[in-house]
Amino acid sequence: MALIVQKYGGTSVGNTQRIRNVAARVAKYRAQGDKIVVVVSAMSGVTDSLIKLAKEIMPLPNEREMDVLLATGEQTTIALTAIALHSIGVAAASLTGAQAGIVTDGVHTKARIQNITPKTVHDLLNQGKVVIVAGFQGETPEGQITTLGRGGSDLTAVALAAALKADLCQIYTDVDGVYTADPRIVPGARKLDEISYDEMLELASLGAKVMQSRSVEFAKKFGVVFEVRSSLNENPGTLVKEETKSMEDVVVRGVSLDKNQAKITLVGVPDKPGVAARIFKALGDATINVDMIVQNISHGSGAPATDLSFTADKPDLLKAQKVIDGLKSEIGFRDIIATENIGKLSIVGVGMKSHTGVAAKLFETLAREGVNIDMISTSEIKISVIVDLAKGEQAMKAIHAAFLGS
Amino acid sequence: MALIVQKYGGTSVGNTQRIRNVAARVAKYRAQGDKIVVVVSAMSGVTDSLIKLAKEIMPLPNEREMDVLLATGEQTTIALTAIALHSIGVAAASLTGAQAGIVTDGVHTKARIQNITPKTVHDLLNQGKVVIVAGFQGETPEGQITTLGRGGSDLTAVALAAALKADLCQIYTDVDGVYTADPRIVPGARKLDEISYDEMLELASLGAKVMQSRSVEFAKKFGVVFEVRSSLNENPGTLVKEETKSMEDVVVRGVSLDKNQAKITLVGVPDKPGVAARIFKALGDATINVDMIVQNISHGSGAPATDLSFTADKPDLLKAQKVIDGLKSEIGFRDIIATENIGKLSIVGVGMKSHTGVAAKLFETLAREGVNIDMISTSEIKISVIVDLAKGEQAMKAIHAAFLGS
Numbered sequence: 044m045a046l047i048v049q050k051y052g053g054t055s056v057g058n059t060q061r062i063r064n065v066a067a068r069v070a071k072y073r074a075q076g077d078k079i080v081v082v083v084s085a086m087s088g089v090t091d092s093l094i095k096l097a098k099e100i101m102p103l104p105n106e107r108e109m110d111v112l113l114a115t116g117e118q119t120t121i122a123l124t125a126i127a128l129h130s131i132g133v134a135a136a137s138l139t140g141a142q143a144g145i146v147t148d149g150v151h152t153k154a155r156i157q158n159i160t161p162k163t164v165h166d167l168l169n170q171g172k173v174v175i176v177a178g179f180q181g182e183t184p185e186g187q188i189t190t191l192g193r194g195g196s197d198l199t200a201v202a203l204a205a206a207l208k209a210d211l212c213q214i215y216t217d218v219d220g221v222y223t224a225d226p227r228i229v230p231g232a233r234k235l236d237e238i239s240y241d242e243m244l245e246l247a248s249l250g251a252k253v254m255q256s257r258s259v260e261f262a263k264k265f266g267v268v269f270e271v272r273s274s275l276n277e278n279p280g281t282l283v284k285e286e287t288k289s290m291e292d293v294v295v296r297g298v299s300l301d302k303n304q305a306k307i308t309l310v311g312v313p314d315k316p317g318v319a320a321r322i323f324k325a326l327g328d329a330t331i332n333v334d335m336i337v338q339n340i341s342h343g344s345g346a347p348a349t350d351l352s353f354t355a356d357k358p359d360l361l362k363a364q365k366v367i368d369g370l371k372s373e374i375g376f377r378d379i380i381a382t383e384n385i386g387k388l389s390i391v392g393v394g395m396k397s398h399t400g401v402a403a404k405l406f407e408t409l410a411r412e413g414v415n416i417d418m419i420s421t422s423e424i425k426i427s428v429i430v431d432l433a434k435g436e437q438a439m440k441a442i443h444a445a446f447l448g449s
Numbered sequence: 450m451a452l453i454v455q456k457y458g459g460t461s462v463g464n465t466q467r468i469r470n471v472a473a474r475v476a477k478y479r480a481q482g483d484k485i486v487v488v489v490s491a492m493s494g495v496t497d498s499l500i501k502l503a504k505e506i507m508p509l510p511n512e513r514e515m516d517v518l519l520a521t522g523e524q525t526t527i528a529l530t531a532i533a534l535h536s537i538g539v540a541a542a543s544l545t546g547a548q549a550g551i552v553t554d555g556v557h558t559k560a561r562i563q564n565i566t567p568k569t570v571h572d573l574l575n576q577g578k579v580v581i582v583a584g585f586q587g588e589t590p591e592g593q594i595t596t597l598g599r600g601g602s603d604l605t606a607v608a609l610a611a612a613l614k615a616d617l618c619q620i621y622t623d624v625d626g627v628y629t630a631d632p633r634i635v636p637g638a639r640k641l642d643e644i645s646y647d648e649m650l651e652l653a654s655l656g657a658k659v660m661q662s663r664s665v666e667f668a669k670k671f672g673v674v675f676e677v678r679s680s681l682n683e684n685p686g687t688l689v690k691e692e693t694k695s696m697e698d699v700v701v702r703g704v705s706l707d708k709n710q711a712k713i714t715l716v717g718v719p720d721k722p723g724v725a726a727r728i729f730k731a732l733g734d735a736t737i738n739v740d741m742i743v744q745n746i747s748h749g750s751g752a753p754a755t756d757l758s759f760t761a762d763k764p765d766l767l768k769a770q771k772v773i774d775g776l777k778s779e780i781g782f783r784d785i786i787a788t789e790n791i792g793k794l795s796i797v798g799v800g801m802k803s804h805t806g807v808a809a810k811l812f813e814t815l816a817r818e819g820v821n822i823d824m825i826s827t828s829e830i831k832i833s834v835i836v837d838l839a840k841g842e843q844a845m846k847a848i849h850a851a852f853l854g855s
Binding site for chain 1: 465468469499502503505506507510511513514515517518520521524525527528529531532533535536542543545548569592594
C-alpha cells in the first residue's frame with residue numbers, strides 16, 4: 044500500500060465536470076488500495092477574478108488581506124473535490140492549508156513553508172479517507188493566513204510528499220511531461236522518461252514553464268521524487284529525481300528558447316572598481332531580476348571604458364532603464380541601448396559535465412545557420428546564448444537536430 | 450470611547466462600490482474615536498452560486514464540505530472590506546470566524562455558538578484597528594470549519610457584542626427598522642423607535658423578516674441591546690431591548706400578516722388519549738414545524754370524535770399530508786382537508802399583558818370588515834387569527850387603523 048500525493052492545477056479543476064474527472068482518477072488509484080492525498084489549486088480564473096475585485100477597490104491592496112482573499116480560491120476547490128469523491132462513493136475530507144498543518148513565515152503573498160505537522164492528514168488517511176488539501180496556502184505560527192506565491196500549489200504537494208514520506212508525488216498538468224524542446228516549435232521533440240532535479244531547474248528557469256524553480260529546489264533538497272504528467276490522458280509522464288549514472292550518458296537533455304528576455308547595454312562605462320556593483324545593487328533594490336551579464340572592454344579613445352550588457356525579464360525593461368538612467372550622472376556611462384528583440388537559447392544536460400566540445404558544437408551549428416551570437420553564458424550543465432529573436436526558432440530546431448536528432 | 454459592533458448583510462456588501470460605502474460609514478464612526486468591530490455576510494448571490502456549484506456535482510452534498518465551501522463567501526467579504534477601509538486610510542484587519550475565536554458545536558450547516566474567545570479581536574482593537582469579522586461561521590474545538598445556518602451573521606454580531614461587552618450592536622439591513630406593519634401593505638405604518646425582545650421575537654416569528662428569531666433570543670438571553678437600521682441612509686433605526694415600563698403603555702406594538710402558512714384539518718379524529726401526541730410526534734420526526742393547533746369537539750353521530758386543525762409552513766404542506774396519511778389506519782380519522790389559502794394575522798405588544806378587551810376589539814374589527822375567523826391562538830403578548838388569504842391585507846389595514854391609528 045503506497046502513499047501517493049497528487050497535485051491538480053487550476054485547469055484540471057476548472058469547472059465541476061473537470062473536478063469530477065479528477066475524482067474519477069483519484070478513485071482509480073484509491074481502488075488499488077493506495078492512500079491518496081490530493082492537492083488542488085483554485086479553479087482557473089478564480090484567482091484572477093478575486094484580484095480584480097480587490098483592485099477595483101484599491102490598486103495596491105494590503106498583502107495580508109490579499110492572502111485572506113486568495114486563500115478562498117483553493118478552499119472552494121477542496122470542498123468541491125471532496126463532494127465529487129463522495130458522489131462516486133469514495134470517503135474523502137478536505138483540509139485548508141492551515142488545517143493540514145502547513146506552517147509558514149509571515150511574508151504575505153510569498154510566504155515560505157517553515158514546517159509541516161501533518162497529524163490531521165495522517166488521522167484522516169488512517170480513517171480510510173482521501174485527503175484533499177488546499178494548495179498555495181498555509182498559516183503563520185500566530186494563525187495568520189498566508190499564501191506561497193506563484194507555483195505555490197506545486198510546492199504544497201512536494202512539501203507534503205516530503206513531510207508524509209510519500210512513495211510518489213504526481214504533478215498533474217496539461218502537458219504530458221517534460222520534453223526535449225517545446226513541441227509547438229520543434230515537431231521532433233520527445234517526451235523525457237526521466238530528468239534530474241538540476242536539469243529540471245535549468246529548464247524551469249529557462250522558460251519551459253512546467254513548474255516553478257522553487258518547487259523543484261524543494262524536491263531536490265528533500266529528495267522527493269515526483270512525476271510530471273497530464274490530467275487529460277493516461278500516458279506516463281516524466282520522473283524528476285536525483286541524477287543517475289545513465290543520465291550522464293546523454294550530453295544534452297533538452298533545448299529551450301526563452302522569448303521573455305530583454306537586453307540592456309551600457310556603452311562606455313568607466314573602467315573602475317565598484318561600478319558594476321553599484322549598477323546591479325540598484326537593479327536588485329528595484330526587485331529587477333537580472334539574468335545574464337556580459338562585460339567587454341571597449342577599445343575607444345580616451346579614458347579606459349567598457350561596455351556592459353545584461354538581460355532581464357521583458358516586463359521589467361522600462362523599470363530597468365529608469366534605474367540605469369538615474370545612475371547616469373553618478374557613473375558617467377556614454378549611452379544606453381535597450382532591445383526586446385532577443386531570444387535566449389539554451390541547451391541543458393548533466394552529461395555536459397563530463398563531455399567536452401559541447402560549446403563548440405553549439406557555436407558551429409549556429410554559425411552554419413547564419414545565426415549571430417550576442418551574449419554567451421555557461422554553467423556546469425547549461426550553455427545559453429542570446430540571439431536575434433527573429434532567428435530564435437530556426438536556431439532552436441537546428442540545435443535540437445544536432446544534439447537530439449530529428 | 451464606545452465599542453460598537455456593526456453588522457452588514459449581503460445586500461449592503463453586494464459589490465465593491467457598496468463595500469466602499471460600508472467602509473465610509475465605518476470610517477465616520479471610527480473618526481469619532483469609537484472602537485469598531487464589523488461583521489459581514491457573503492456578497493449577495495455568492496452563497497447561492499457556491500451552493501449551485503456543489504449541487505452540480507451532487508444533489509445532497511456532505512454538510513462538513515458545504516461548510517468549508519460556504520465559509521469562503523464571508524472570507525472574501527472580510528478581505529475586501531478591510532481593503533476598502535485601507536483605501537480611505539483607516540487601519541483595519543480581517544478575521545475569519547475561527548480566527549475571531551468563535552467556537553461552535555459540530556452540527557455542520559447549523560452549528561451553535563458554544564463560546565467566544567475574542568482575544569485576537571481585542572488585540573487588534575487595541576492596536577487601533579477596525580476589526581472585520583466573517584459572519585455566519587466558526588470552528589469546532591477540533592478545528593473543523595462550521596457555519597451557523599440562516600441568520601448566522603446576525604447571530605455572530607450579537608454574540609460578539611455580548612462577548613466583547615460592546616456598548617452598541619447595530620444590525621444594518623435594507624429597511625429603516627421595525628415597523629408597526631409592513632409599509633407595502635399598510636401605508637400608514639410607522640417605524641418604531643424601540644421594541645422589546647419579546648415583541649421582536651413574536652414579530653420575527655410572524656413573518657416580519659427583519660431578523661431570525663435565534664439572534665433575538667440570544668440577544669435577550671445575554672442582554673445585548675441592538676439597533677436595526679438601514680445601510681442606505683442615516684436615519685436612526687429601531688432599538689431592540691428589554692421591555693420598559695413605558696413600553697407597556699402601548700397595547701399593540703405591531704400588526705403582522707404571515708402568508709406563508711398552510712392549514713391541515715383532520716376530520717373525525719377518535720376522541721381518546723394519545724392521539725394528538727401520536728400525530729405531532731410523527732410531524733416532529735419529519736422535521737415539520739407546526740405552528741398553531743386547534744381542536745374542536747365534533748358533535749356528529751357515533752363514537753365521540755373531534756376535528757383537529759394545525760398550521761405549518763406552506764413548503765411543508767405536502768410532506769405533512771403524507772405523514773398524516775400514513776397514520777390514517779392507525780388513528781382512524783375520517784378525512785383530511787388541506788388548504789394554502791390562509792393568512793395568519795397577529796397583533797403583538799407587551800402592553801397586552803395588563804390591558805383587557807384587546808381580543809374583543811380585534812374580533813369586533815374583523816367582524817365589521819366581514820372577515821371570518823378560522824382559528825385563534827393567544828399568548829401573553831400576542832393574538833393570532835387565521836383568516837381567508839384573500840381578505841388578509843384588508844383585515845390587516847383595518848386592525849392597524851383600529852389599534853395604531855391611520
